[in-house]
Amino acid sequence: MADHPILFLPGPTEVADELRAVMATRLVGHRSASFVAVAKDVCARLGGLFKTAEPAVFENCTATALMEASIRNLVPRHGRTLHLVCGAFSERWQLISAACGRVTEAMAVPLGCAHDPAALRERLRAGPPVDAVCVTHNETATGVIEPLAELAAVVRSVAPDTLVLADVVTSLGGAELRFDDWGLDVAFAGTQKCLALPPGLCVYAVSARGRERAANVDERGFLLDFVRAIPLTAAGQSIATPCVPLVLALQRQLQRIATEGLDARLRRHRAMRDRTHAWAADKGYAPFVGDVAARSPTVSCIDARGADVAALAERASGAGFKIDQGYGPLKGKAFRIGHMGDHDVAGLERLLAAL
Numbered sequence: 001m002a003d004h005p006i007l008f009l010p011g012p013t014e015v016a017d018e019l020r021a022v023m024a025t026r027l028v029g030h031r032s033a034s035f036v037a038v039a040k041d042v043c044a045r046l047g048g049l050f051k052t053a054e055p056a057v058f059e060n061c062t063a064t065a066l067m068e069a070s071i072r073n074l075v076p077r078h079g080r081t082l083h084l085v086c087g088a089f090s091e092r093w094q095l096i097s098a099a100c101g102r103v104t105e106a107m108a109v110p111l112g113c114a115h116d117p118a119a120l121r122e123r124l125r126a127g128p129p130v131d132a133v134c135v136t137h138n139e140t141a142t143g144v145i146e147p148l149a150e151l152a153a154v155v156r157s158v159a160p161d162t163l164v165l166a167d168v169v170t171s172l173g174g175a176e177l178r179f180d181d182w183g184l185d186v187a188f189a190g191t192q193k194c195l196a197l198p199p200g201l202c203v204y205a206v207s208a209r210g211r212e213r214a215a216n217v218d219e220r221g222f223l224l225d226f227v228r229a230i231p232l233t234a235a236g237q238s239i240a241t242p243c244v245p246l247v248l249a250l251q252r253q254l255q256r257i258a259t260e261g262l263d264a265r266l267r268r269h270r271a272m273r274d275r276t277h278a279w280a281a282d283k284g285y286a287p288f289v290g291d292v293a294a295r296s297p298t299v300s301c302i303d304a305r306g307a308d309v310a311a312l313a314e315r316a317s318g319a320g321f322k323i324d325q326g327y328g329p330l331k332g333k334a335f336r337i338g339h340m341g342d343h344d345v346a347g348l349e350r351l352l353a354a355l
């Protein structure tokens, strides 16, 4: 479409024509046998995406609702949470926990850095004990990917009763994630990021340990009460009316991901990250994330080194592309290119040529 700027944002991102066509089909009832079969198939396929044998399900809501629900389900009233803060979204999670009446603590690192598992080990050993450690796998605001496997391993070995809650909003389907192997207890993502669908659904997985914990926590709410919602949704019997067009499109997208192959999909994301950083270096910009291992495969944050970010975004816009001009305190200083979902290197090259 001539008047549609191609979205290289860190979400929402481009939605393929094939998926838009699925969403435009006529509605079916959500209790019909055909839709129940779709819902069950979606849940089964989500397990493969999270790499879990635990139930994985969906709900009509944004990821922020799951940030809240994971606290309300898995941390007792007045319980303690430790938040690994490295940017705006990890910080938001701490605010949500506090708003839910939990006692929160932040372990913060400077913007552009990831957490050191050794520092987490030290903190957990030194106490006080916490009910949950909350990790934002991919901090979208700064383009940092946390060493989630290592951080979770530290929690498992030092504090076996502490749960690991992971925001995988901009990593699920774009970066390596192994829910079971890494010993995660909750992970959740919205559809508008690496799943390349419109916003509106959140997908999540909860471990057996997490579900047991939830069963003993009061005031879990209703719609996102894990004890009630997970078995019903996995059986295709959602509590409330699901967004039928989005669920149908999610099924098609999960089939498309299976056709591409998850490993190939993750390689494609890494290739886009590497190409973006090579371009940035060539143009005299600097990576905002110094540590190569901490550079996200789904969103690159580039230090403009004083260049006019608004003018750059304007140039992109004139050529039919949309990029982000920096989040929060980084606005105008470090711009972000979201290379997630169904974008590929060839499309990215067109954006970079325009920039």
Ligand SMILES: Cc1ncc(COP(=O)(O)O)c(C=O)c1O
Binding pocket: 011, 062, 063, 064, 065, 089, 136, 138, 139, 140, 141, 167, 169, 170, 190, 199
């Ligand atoms: C890492 C991360 N967590 C949470 C959110 C919140 O997602 P939503 O706006 O779908 O609630 C975002 C949104 O960009 C995000 O990037």
